[in-house]
Amino acid sequence: MKKHHSETRQHILDVARTLMTHRGYTSVGLAEVVAAASVPKGSFYHYFKSKEEFGQALLEQYFSDYLATVDTLLMGTAPAAQRLLSYFQYWAHTQCSDLPTDKCLVVKLGAEVCDLSEGMRQVLDQGTQAIHAKLERCIEQGLVDGSITSAVPSATLAQSLYQVWLGASLMMKIGKRETAFETSLILAKRLLS
Structure with a gap:
């Protein structure tokens, strides 16, 4: 029974992610989510107490998946600068993709939900801070292996690079x-050296 519960909950989140990636949080109603997920509307509230709690769960799942991908991209034996640039190339590839599951929910939902829900804003903040920390760790590795020579403090550099790429994603949209x-990749290379 518990396995079915978690599978149904995950299915609702997966379906909603696709819908919200296309149209945003506020323009997708719960009736549309449960219809697309083929679950009764009443059962939605079995899994989530409110649309806000549901939105928080959606963002938490997004960050969980995304942070695992970031870990994979930033690990390895290649010089840290090369790993960081591979991460940014992955970012560009996914944001240019037609697959809704590839899209960055920080770009899509960030500005929309931060004023609607303090809980969702906090999830976004915690998730982006976790990304900053992973980028900072890789930058520090690059300073040790010599592939990164920037004099900018690691934390500042990590935040700056992330902000540049968020901006690039928005401009792409x-x-x-x-x-x-392309211009963000050129800037990233310059910032790392």
């Missing part, structure tokens, strides 16, 4: 031009 990522 606005202009539908991949050049935002």
Whole structure:
């Protein structure tokens, strides 16, 4: 019974992620989510107390998956600068993809939900801080292995790089031009050296 419970809950989150990646949080109603997930509306409240709790769970799941991917991309024996640039190339590739599961929910939902829900804002903040920490750790490894020579403090550099790439993702959405990522990659290379 417990396995079925967690599978159904996960299915609802997966279906909702696709819907919300396309249209955002506020424009997708619960009726649409449960219809697309093929679960009775009443059972939604068995898994989530409110749409806000559901939104928090959606973002928590997103960050859990994304942070695991970041770990995979930033680990290895290659020089740290190369691993960081591979991460940014992955980011550009996924944001240019047509797959909704590839899209960054921080870009898609961040501005929309931060004013609606303190709980969702906190999940976004915790998730982005975790990404910063992983980038900072890789930058510090690069300072040790000599592949990164920047004099900018690791924490500042990690936050700056992440912010540049968030901005590039937003500009990609606005202009539908991949050049935002090309210029961000050039800037990342310069910031690391």
